[in-house]
Amino acid sequence: MSVSAVIFYIVSFFILATGLLAVTSRKIFRSAIWLLFSLTGVAGLYFWLQMEFIAAVQIVVYVGGIVVLIIFSIFLTQQSGKDLPAPVRSRTVFSVLSVCAGFILTCLILRQFAFGRSVLPIEQRRLMTDDGVAGPGVDASVGNIGSQLLSTSEHGYVLPFEVISILLLAAMVGCIVIAIKTKPEEK
Amino acid sequence: MSQVPLSHILFVSTALFFIGMYGLFTRRNLITMLMSVELILNSVNINFVAFNKYLYPDKLEGVFFSLFIVAIAAAEAAVAIAIIINLYRNFHSIDVEDAEDMKF
Numbered sequence: 001m002s003v004s005a006v007i008f009y010i011v012s013f014f015i016l017a018t019g020l021l022a023v024t025s026r027k028i029f030r031s032a033i034w035l036l037f038s039l040t041g042v043a044g045l046y047f048w049l050q051m052e053f054i055a056a057v058q059i060v061v062y063v064g065g066i067v068v069l070i071i072f073s074i075f076l077t078q079q080s081g082k083d084l085p086a087p088v089r090s091r092t093v094f095s096v097l098s099v100c101a102g103f104i105l106t107c108l109i110l111r112q113f114a115f116g117r118s119v120l121p122i123e124q125r126r127l128m129t130d131d132g133v134a135g136p137g138v139d140a141s142v143g144n145i146g147s148q149l150l151s152t153s154e155h156g157y158v159l160p161f162e163v164i165s166i167l168l169l170a171a172m173v174g175c176i177v178i179a180i181k182t183k184p185e186e187k
Numbered sequence: 188m189s190q191v192p193l194s195h196i197l198f199v200s201t202a203l204f205f206i207g208m209y210g211l212f213t214r215r216n217l218i219t220m221l222m223s224v225e226l227i228l229n230s231v232n233i234n235f236v237a238f239n240k241y242l243y244p245d246k247l248e249g250v251f252f253s254l255f256i257v258a259i260a261a262a263e264a265a266v267a268i269a270i271i272i273n274l275y276r277n278f279h280s281i282d283v284e285d286a287e288d289m290k291f
Contacts, residue, residue, distance in 0.1 A: 028219060038229075051240070054250055054254065062225070073271055074218055077275040098212070107201065145254075160255060167259065
């Protein structure tokens with residue numbers, strides 16, 4: 001087992017353990033902090049996959065944006081020292097059962113497809129596709145991602161990019177409209 | 188990296204997805220349910236990036252899908268938190284059991 005495989009298993013154990021703590025912790029603030037660790041672990045997994053740009057996006061948007069937003073809303077709406085009420089016992093039991101059933105079913109389907117054996121390691125693929133047509137490995141550099149994101153050619157993503165920008169604008173306006181405080185005399 | 192087969196990454200993302208599902212089933216607080224949704228979205232992102240890296244190493248489609256999912260998740264979290272704060276203003280609670288005015 002190489003060092004890189006060991007790093008992968010450590011990172012994935014970290015993600016799963018902190019994710020489990022995030023959904024089971026009884027204090028809501030601790031739950032948010034465990035969620036932060038889990039999302040950072042996912043960013044580490046992207047670094048391990050050598051996708052540096054998406055790892056940076058993960059850290060900036062999730063850890064820097066969404067978790068901070070969640071923590072602010074916890075401070076606005078909860079007494080963060082109090083415990084959350086325990087879930088009903090029957091609901092917990094049935095949730096565990098259904099989640100385990102779904103997990104086992106998905107794992108069986110995954111084993112049926114046997115990606116592990118059919119997929120060649122990256123190094124061997126690199127030798128196979130080394131004919132100058134397909135570049136060796138993913139060129140996930142920021143420049144390549146940016147030029148493909150804004151290109152209008154066949155594999156360009158400029159239309160989804162613009163749709164996303166309209167969506168973000170609409171979400172921003174919608175947030176302000178929903179969360180704005182109406183003045184008492186208007187009521 | 189070539190030592191780890193793709194199926195192990197898929198197992199990790201499946202486990203993360205079902206952890207999020209468990210949180211969504213058991214929690215009754217809107218903010219914690221939002222956190223579970225974030226975990227689910229992250230597991231899907233791991234899948235996209237891993238498939239891109241292992242099966243189509245000469246393309247970037249999975250990366251773009253992940254980027255768009257991240258953008259939509261950010262918009263979704265902002266709108267959800269605006270709704271939660273508005274709900275708290277009206278009901279003084281963000282428990283889903285208390286917000287049943289629109290229940291049929």
